[in-house]
Amino acid sequence: MPDRPSNREPNVGGDPPRSRWSREQAAGIERTPETVAPIIYPPESTPAEDVHVWDTWLLRDRHGRVADLDGWRVVFSLTAPRDLLPGKRHDVAAIRYFYSRDGRRWHDGGPVFADDALGQRQWAGSALYDDGDVYLYYTAAGTEGAAELTYTQRLVGASGGTVTTTGSSLSIDGLWTHHELLRPDGEWYETESQSRGMIYTFRDPWFYEDPETGEVCLLFEANAPVPEGSDRCGGDDGLQEFNGAVGVAVSPSGDPMEWELRPPILESVCTNQELERPHVVYRDGRYYLFVSSHMHTFAPGLEGYDALYGFVADSLGGPYRPLNDSGLVVTNPHNAPFQAYSWMAFPHREEILVESFFNYFDFAGDSLDEIAHLSEREQRRRFGGTLGPTIRLAVDGDRTRVLGTLDHWHIPTSNESLPDFDVDDPAGAVP
Ligand code: FRU
Numbered sequence: 001m002p003d004r005p006s007n008r009e010p011n012v013g014g015d016p017p018r019s020r021w022s023r024e025q026a027a028g029i030e031r032t033p034e035t036v037a038p039i040i041y042p043p044e045s046t047p048a049e050d051v052h053v054w055d056t057w058l059l060r061d062r063h064g065r066v067a068d069l070d071g072w073r074v075v076f077s078l079t080a081p082r083d084l085l086p087g088k089r090h091d092v093a094a095i096r097y098f099y100s101r102d103g104r105r106w107h108d109g110g111p112v113f114a115d116d117a118l119g120q121r122q123w124a125g126s127a128l129y130d131d132g133d134v135y136l137y138y139t140a141a142g143t144e145g146a147a148e149l150t151y152t153q154r155l156v157g158a159s160g161g162t163v164t165t166t167g168s169s170l171s172i173d174g175l176w177t178h179h180e181l182l183r184p185d186g187e188w189y190e191t192e193s194q195s196r197g198m199i200y201t202f203r204d205p206w207f208y209e210d211p212e213t214g215e216v217c218l219l220f221e222a223n224a225p226v227p228e229g230s231d232r233c234g235g236d237d238g239l240q241e242f243n244g245a246v247g248v249a250v251s252p253s254g255d256p257m258e259w260e261l262r263p264p265i266l267e268s269v270c271t272n273q274e275l276e277r278p279h280v281v282y283r284d285g286r287y288y289l290f291v292s293s294h295m296h297t298f299a300p301g302l303e304g305y306d307a308l309y310g311f312v313a314d315s316l317g318g319p320y321r322p323l324n325d326s327g328l329v330v331t332n333p334h335n336a337p338f339q340a341y342s343w344m345a346f347p348h349r350e351e352i353l354v355e356s357f358f359n360y361f362d363f364a365g366d367s368l369d370e371i372a373h374l375s376e377r378e379q380r381r382r383f384g385g386t387l388g389p390t391i392r393l394a395v396d397g398d399r400t401r402v403l404g405t406l407d408h409w410h411i412p413t414s415n416e417s418l419p420d421f422d423v424d425d426p427a428g429a430v431p
Contacts, residue, residue, distance in 0.1 A: 035330060057125065074097055095113065118144055124276075137207055218248065245266065249261050
């Protein structure tokens with residue numbers, strides 16, 4: 001492993017004041033021109049006609065830069081056959097990869113793993129390219145070999161991936177070894193049996209090397225245990241089961257397959273149950289922590305949206321304060337409230353770009369439950385199942401602003417300059 005820079009002491013896992021996303025902060029969530037993405041229309045084509053694509057992540061190097069493999073870049077996506085009902089995709093999810101030279105035209109590389117991956121199906125993660133090796137982090141959902149579908153979640157790392165490129169193609173192969181990395185400990189991170197409400201979460205591992213301290217971290221989505229009879233949330237049972245957390249593990253040796261749990265860096269107990277796909281963008285000496293969350297995972301008494309939420313701190317361990325006061329960074333327009341989900345932010349020059357998948361469109365209902373009552377044909381017709389337009393975000397300290405969008409699947413190369421933005425004609429967003 002390369003030596004770690006050590007400008008400062010490790011920051012994660014000491015005893016930082018645990019940051020909280022409070023009900024008071026979340027009560028300020030409101031659509032504004034700065035936070036609403038433009039409406040999405042179906043694209044003409046998708047690189048994967050036979051599969052639905054949702055959660056997607058970039059192959060990045062240790063420094064968080066998009067990996068350049070002889071001019072190619074790679075994304076990994078959760079995928080499921082297109083003829084399934086969209087709601088069933090989580091039960092059969094498998095990871096595929098796509099590669100591109102220009103960041104616009106993508107080629108389907110196929111499934112990454114044969115049938116040796118852990119879990120009954122694989123959920124989201126991240127990918128690291130280091131010294132010619134590919135490491136894939138994912139969530140093993142369900143227990144392999146179990147007869148019934150189960151919801152156990154474990155963080156897994158696969159090592160042994162190699163990349164071969166030619167002038168016209170790229171392939172990721174490997175004799176993968178799947179390492180179970182982490183399970184919830186029941187103290188900082190809720191186990192399945194401790195869970196009191198919705199399905200517990202322990203998933204979405206995201207590799208991150210702190211650029212200031214060199215500390216090697218794995219962020220993940222989790223829940224904080226709140227035992228019955230706790231006085232949290234004023235002792236209100238109905239609020240206590242909304243116990244989202246952003247978890248972290250560290251690798252003291254820097255080995256990408258060896259991790260030790262540390263306390264969460266953010267909690268949303270009494271506020272929200274799911275802080276999904278946590279990831280960090282470092283910018284101007286600040287750490288921007290992003291998560292996706294749903295309208296239906298906010299605790300009673302709060303109104304949030306399916307949206308990208310963000311927090312900022314001066315160090316990776318926190319303390320974090322919500323961006324734009326409430327935490328809301330990007331959401332869908334009110335007339336298409338479920339049009340995108342599972343946002344992933346990454347730096348690009350002066351801006352932050354945000355990729356997400358095209359979810360349910362042509363639907364202005366208040367809840368995704370209403371989708372379930374539509375005919376199967378209508379459910380399929382209204383599900384995008386491909387990447388949405390990439391969103392351009394301006395960031396200034398604790399404030400962010402949606403500037404506009406690039407095309408579906410347009411993930412610019414690092415040296416690509418984006419068109420100047422006409423400040424008098426922002427985004428076309430409909431708050
Ligand atoms: C977000 C998410 C992830 C999970 C995946 C499962 O869209 O809930 O947290 O890994 O979907 O499909």
